[in-house]
Amino acid sequence: MIAFEVQDMTCGHCARTITQAVQALDPKAQVQIDLAQHRVSIEAAQADASALGDAIREAGYTPVPAAA
Numbered sequence: 001m002i003a004f005e006v007q008d009m010t011c012g013h014c015a016r017t018i019t020q021a022v023q024a025l026d027p028k029a030q031v032q033i034d035l036a037q038h039r040v041s042i043e044a045a046q047a048d049a050s051a052l053g054d055a056i057r058e059a060g061y062t063p064v065p066a067a068a
Helices: 012-025 049-058
Strands: 002-005 030-034 039-043 064-066
Touching: 002 049, 012 030, 012 039, 012 049
Parallel strands: none
Antiparallel strands: 002 039, 002 064, 030 039
């Protein structure tokens, strides 16, 4: 499990955008979003944490690695 804290993720649109960005990189990834905690947890099928963080950044957000 790869986890990020994304403080600038504040709504359902943000969650969908991040989920789509992750799944564009890793189509089989399972993405769990906790808006209240600003947390994105990813069960990656093929991508690593660095690539997933880059995908979230490219979507316009600021991911910070968090403990899984």
